[in-house]
Amino acid sequence: MLYAPLPMHIPDGFLSVLVSLVLWAATILVVGYSLRRVGQDLGERQAPLMGVLAAAIFAGQMLNFTVAGGTSGHLMGAAIATILLGPWAAILVLTTVVGVQALVFQDGGLLVLGANIFNMGIVGVAVSYFVYRTFQRLANGKPWGIFVGGFIAAWASIFIAALAVALQLAFSGTSPANIALPAMGGIHALIGLGEGLITVGALAFLYATRRDLVTAGEGQVKASSAVWVAGLLIALALAIASPLASAHPDGLEWVAEQRGFLDAAREPLYNVIPDYVLPGIANESLATILAGILGALIVFFIALGVAYTRRKRGTAS
Amino acid sequence: MHIHFLDPFIAGQSAIHRLDPRVKFVLAVAFILTAALTPSGAWPVYVLLFALAMGVIVLSELGVGFVFRRAVLALPFVLAALPVIFTLPGVPLFSLSLGSWGLTATADGVERFVSIALKSWISVQIAIVLSSSTPFPELMVAMRAARVPRLLVSIFGLMWRYLFVLADEAMRLLRARSARSGATGLPGMKVGGSISWRGRVAGGMAGNLFLRAIERSDRIYVAMLSRGYDGEVRDLPLPPLRALHWLVLICGVALLGMLAIFGFLFYG
Structure with missing residues (x-):
């Protein structure tokens, strides 16, 4: 119950060092930029709001509802955080949640923490933002945009993040792409429905009690087309790369070549002691x-x- | 019912408990990095890493059984690596036939799989020792020493402070729901309406929790302002590392470096 039940927190040992470090670098860049942006937008209110909301997302992951056969639906929270707070603050909130889960509860590893923050924080938030904003524009201010957009944003954040996890496992040589992608994608396409239902329920509650948070929340005011484009690109890249990679696991051949390259680089070292x-x-x-x-x-x-x-x-x- | 059992920290007086949190943090990450760098099939290195982890567990006086029980939690993810047994090309080891389906396991595949499982199991043991022997404020000291931006560290700190408060609220919400929907806990008893209805109820609870959190954060902010908060995070300078802790740090990193080089040279 205390652990996020999504098989999405990668433990240590499952990603190669190269993949871990590259994703750490990307994560540090994006989180650093988010800190600056949120500092400008929220000012000194930032620390208490982010801290308490991160705690709420963490605690919210305890809320579950039974689905069938002993399984239950849970919340990851990327979509709802994005809708309520806007993309930059949501990235910080999820960074904090995933960081504490790894540091304190071993829910996800330490060396791969960068990858976990990238998947759940950055990919999840960017995709949610892209989907939600798109539906908002389509609905043109009508309330169905909030609910339909919220449901699909929540579903997509889970599904696309799962594809990202599967691709990283495949790149690391831990799991073959043609099995990992359909398996992770399939499971999370179902889990995402639970996320969508809870997100819509939460939005309905907030729409009834504090409409200002939903309709004029930070997510609406601080519209950012850069994040919208990033979300579109991430979603497109993963949606296109995934079937390709799983249909042609040989398409990952260049990774193997990279491995070969690394081996070659290591050769002289080995020859020192033949x-x-x-x-x-x-x-x-x-x-x-x-x-x-x-x-x-x-x-x-x-x-x-x-x-x-x-x-x-x-x-x- | 309070949720203080959430905190994995266990008070103690062992050598590991007393080690400077910065040294502990760096060594834990270096250990996990070494395990990640170890090529698959380098069994002697794995044995030595495991012995090192065991030594640290014994030194921490947390109890080997306790750490092993908690380490099991990380195991389900191993399923993700299972297919590699059958897909990596190599010397065939054994075949499974599921109806018309045939699967052939290869020696290389098994080697890769066992290596991944071992790496993750050993790494999670070290992470458990770190979090069980270091209270959260000391982990924050380690984060500061690791040059995590101050603002992010203070967000972490506030999150930890209010995690227990909000987890209590979440548990009250869950208790209220079970009281109202007559959850009996008996197997086979249906609870509540359709799936989408149950999802909406859980969602309402989540919305409720967020609303309370946002309003609480407003009150906290006002309380902070009235105590002179001006948006600047101030903290005491970090104390210098004692010579003994420097020694532990250098010896530990050297030892792990040697193990990593050993693995690379002979099995890379």
């Missing part, structure tokens, strides 16, 4: 066994030391 595993050890399984013995000894002596200091502390007090 045919030579460890001083005096020629066998790989022997090396593993030795490592095991060494490791067991380390742990044994640490345990001994801890037990000793504990006893000393016990007698001292």
